[in-house]
Structure formats: structure tokens, C-alpha cells
Amino acid sequence: MSIGQAAQRSGCTVATVRHYEDEGLLKAIGRAPNGRRVYGWPDIHRLRFVRRCRDLGFSVDDVRSLLGATDAPSPDCLAVRDMAVAHMKRLRVMRAEIDALEQSLSSLANTCNEACAIGRSPACTIVEDLGATASG
Amino acid sequence: MSIGQAAQRSGCTVATVRHYEDEGLLKAIGRAPNGRRVYGWPDIHRLRFVRRCRDLGFSVDDVRSLLGATDAPSPDCLAVRDMAVAHMKRLRVMRAEIDALEQSLSSLANTCNEACAIGRSPACTIVEDLGATASG
DNA sequence: GTGCATCCTCAGGTAACATGAGGATCAAGC
DNA sequence: GCTTGATCCTCATGTTACCTGAGGATGCAC
Numbered sequence: 001m002s003i004g005q006a007a008q009r010s011g012c013t014v015a016t017v018r019h020y021e022d023e024g025l026l027k028a029i030g031r032a033p034n035g036r037r038v039y040g041w042p043d044i045h046r047l048r049f050v051r052r053c054r055d056l057g058f059s060v061d062d063v064r065s066l067l068g069a070t071d072a073p074s075p076d077c078l079a080v081r082d083m084a085v086a087h088m089k090r091l092r093v094m095r096a097e098i099d100a101l102e103q104s105l106s107s108l109a110n111t112c113n114e115a116c117a118i119g120r121s122p123a124c125t126i127v128e129d130l131g132a133t134a135s136g
Numbered sequence: 137m138s139i140g141q142a143a144q145r146s147g148c149t150v151a152t153v154r155h156y157e158d159e160g161l162l163k164a165i166g167r168a169p170n171g172r173r174v175y176g177w178p179d180i181h182r183l184r185f186v187r188r189c190r191d192l193g194f195s196v197d198d199v200r201s202l203l204g205a206t207d208a209p210s211p212d213c214l215a216v217r218d219m220a221v222a223h224m225k226r227l228r229v230m231r232a233e234i235d236a237l238e239q240s241l242s243s244l245a246n247t248c249n250e251a252c253a254i255g256r257s258p259a260c261t262i263v264e265d266l267g268a269t270a271s272g
Numbered sequence: 273g274t275g276c277a278t279c280c281t282c283a284g285g286t287a288a289c290a291t292g293a294g295g296a297t298c299a300a301g302c
Numbered sequence: 303g304c305t306t307g308a309t310c311c312t313c314a315t316g317t318t319a320c321c322t323g324a325g326g327a328t329g330c331a332c
Contacts, residue, residue, distance in 0.1 A: 002309075002310080003309090003310075004308090004309065004310080013289085013290080014309090014310085015289065015290060015291080016288085016289065016290090018311095019288070019289055019290095023288090034296090034297065034298085034310085034311095035296090035297090035310085035311065036297085036298095036309090036310055036311075037310085037311090045267060048267055049266060049267040052266055052267060052268070053266060054288090056237055056240060056241060056266075057237050059287080059288090060287075060288065060289095061287095066266070070263045070266075074258070075263045076256075077248050077251075077252060077256060077260040077262045077263055078248065078252060078256060080248070080262050080263060080266065081244070081245050081248035081249065081252075081262060084241045084244050084245045084248075084262075085241075085245055087241055088238055088241050088242065088245070091234050091237055091238050091241070092238070094230075094234055095231055095234050095235070095238075098227050098230055098231050098234070099231070101192055101193050101227055102224055102227050102228070102231075104192060105192060105220045105221075105223055105224050105227070106224065108217070108220050109217050109220045109221055109224070112213050112214065112216070112217035113217065115213075116213060116214060116217075120210075120212075120213060120214060122210070124213040126213045126216050126217060126220075127206045127211045127213055127216060130185060130188060130189060130192075130202070130206075130216065131181060131184055131185040131188060132188070138278075138279080139278090139279075140277090140278065140279080149320085149321080150278090150279085151320070151321060151322080152319085152320065152321090154280095155319070155320055155321095159319090170279085170280095170327090170328065170329085171279085171280065171327090171328090172278090172279055172280075172328085172329095173279085173280090190319085195318080195319090196318080196319065196320095197318095
């Protein structure tokens with residue numbers, strides 16, 4: 001298969017496929033006599049694996065580790081699970097941060113909504129509030 | 137004030153303060169005869185404003201706009217509010233994505249937890265599941 | 273005057289690709 | 303056989319918001 005087909009079948013862009021190769025995530029990719037890359041189904045599966053892991057939010061470095069765990073003669077599924085669990089922790093932290101940001105923004109917006117309900121009011125403190133170094 | 141003091145009082149690093157200047161977020165910063173930057177309280181307030189907006193998740197470009205709205209003779213608080221509301225939308229999208237990721241990871245981890253409850257089992261499909269191009 | 277802290281200006285690194293330049297090759301149609 | 307458009311190649315640079323370090327000047331304390 002050409003890189004274009006590989007990209008299509010793996011859900012990557014052509015540039016991304018080349019990038020993953022540069023990053024060493026793929027096993028040696030063959031070359032046709034004309035110099036073009038040639039992909040087989042195992043390569044496609046590997047690309048899909050990488051793509052899916054990235055979609056799940058794992059970093060390329062994480063994916064490298066995940067591939068290491070799955071490349072072993074008998075895949076180390078416990079290691080994979082642990083990375084999944086670790087990633088869930090990060091996600092929970094991110095969500096907490098997002099929730100806090102939304103809170104702050106919401107109260108900021110409300111400041112203005114109340115003060116400027118009728119029209120723009122000089123009593124609106126949204127700008128000052130934005131500058132105030134509060135908890136957050 | 138020196139850049140070090142300005143950094144400390146605004147909650148930025150020295151490098152960040154220089155960076156914001158490069159980005160044009162600060163008004164002309166004075167220089168001492170020895171070439172060092174000199175900051176006044178208005179500069180500190182501005183830095184704090186920028187820092188707080190960044191902490192709230194606005195991009196530097198957003199901050200530029202926010203500064204534009206607040207620099208006006210009479211600050212355009214409605215514009216500020218609108219940007220806050222727009223940003224809240226983005227945050228909600230991000231949270232939805234995070235929730236979805238957590239779901240997927242959770243079900244992945246459960247796959248392994250169940251199959252490998254006693255010990256590592258060849259029946260565990262976590263690796264295959266990771267490779268499967270599912271909805272997500 | 274001897275350190276150590278702080279400052280200066282570049283330049284390059286980070287993450288994960290996207291985009292474009294400049295050029296070769298392929299497949300299809302005439 | 304030739305043109306045309308799609309695809310491929312490599313290499314370089316852009317993106318975001320800074321961080322880090324090189325190499326050197328200055329300031330302050332003892």
C-alpha cells in the first residue's frame with residue numbers, strides 16, 4: 001500500500017504517518033524501487049493502534065511505552081491497564097481545573113450581566129475583577 | 137522596579153515578563169541608563185491582568201483582545217463578558233471530551249481488571265481493544 | 273576586589289504535528 | 303508520446319507559550 005492508502009486506512013494524515021515513522025513508532029517500513037514507502041496490513045494495524053492511543057489522549061511517549069508493552073512476546077496487559085489508570089487520573093485533574101475555570105468565568109460574566117443588564121454601566125467591575133489576583 | 141521584582145509582584149517568571157513585552161502586551165517599558173528595564177505600578181497591574189487572563193485559560197491572542205477592550209477610554213465590559221462566555225463554551229467542549237475519554241479508558245481498564253483479576257490472562261483483550269478503531 | 277545575584281540579548285528547545293518549497297514519479301486520457 | 307493532475311519524496315519552517323542556556327555586562331555585599 002502507498003502512504004496515502006495507509007493514512008486513509010489508519011485515520012491519520014500522510015504527514016502524521018511520516019511523523020510517526022520519524023518518531024520510531026513504526027517498525028521498518030519497506031521501500032519500493034522508486035523510493036516510495038510501502039505498507040502492509042501489520043503496519044496499518046500498528047498505525048491504528050497509535051492513532052487510537054493518541055485519540056485517547058496518550059502522549060507520543062506514552063504510546064511508545066504502550067507499544068513496548070504490546071510488542072512483547074506475551075503482551076503485558078497489566079502495564080497497559082496501569083497506564084490507562086494513570087491517564088484517567090490526569091484527566092480527572094484536568095476536569096477539576098476546567099470546572100474551576102468555568103466557575104471563575106461564570107462569576108465574572110455574571111458580574112457584568114447584573115451590572116450591565118439595562119445597558120453598559122460604569123458600575124460594572126468585570127475588568128477590575130479580571131485584574132484582581134484572586135484565588136485561582 | 138527591576139524585572140525581577142516585577143515578575144515577583146505579578147506572579148510571572150522573568151522570562152515570561154520579557155515574553156509578554158515581545159508579544160506587545162505591555163506598554164512601552166522604560167529603561168535605566170544601564171539598559172535595564174524599569175517597571176512602575178501600572179506595568180505591574182497590567183502584568184497581573186495578563187497573568188490572570190492566562191490562568192483563566194485565555195490565549196495570548198485573547199489577552200491581546202481583552203487588553204484592547206480594557207484599554208479603551210471607557211472599557212468595553214460587554215466585549216470582555218462575551219469573550220468570557222465564548223471561553224466557557226470551549227471549556228464545556230473540553231470537559232465533554234475529557235468525560236468521553238475517561239469513559240473509554242475506564243471500560244478498557246475494566247476489561248483487564250475482569251480478565252486478569254486472578255492473574256494475567258491470555259483472555260484479556262485490552263490490547264486488541266486499544267487497537268480497535270471504535271467510536272471515539 | 274572578589275563573589276554571587278541579577279540583568280542583557282540572542283538562539284534553540286518543547287509537543288505533535290501542519291504547511292509549503294522544490295522536485296520526482298505515476299496513472300489516465302488524447 | 304505527451305500533457306495533466308494526483309501522489310510521492312525530502313527538508314525547512316510555523317504553530318503555542320513560554321523555558322533554558324550561552325556569553326557577557328552590571329550591581330551589591332563583604
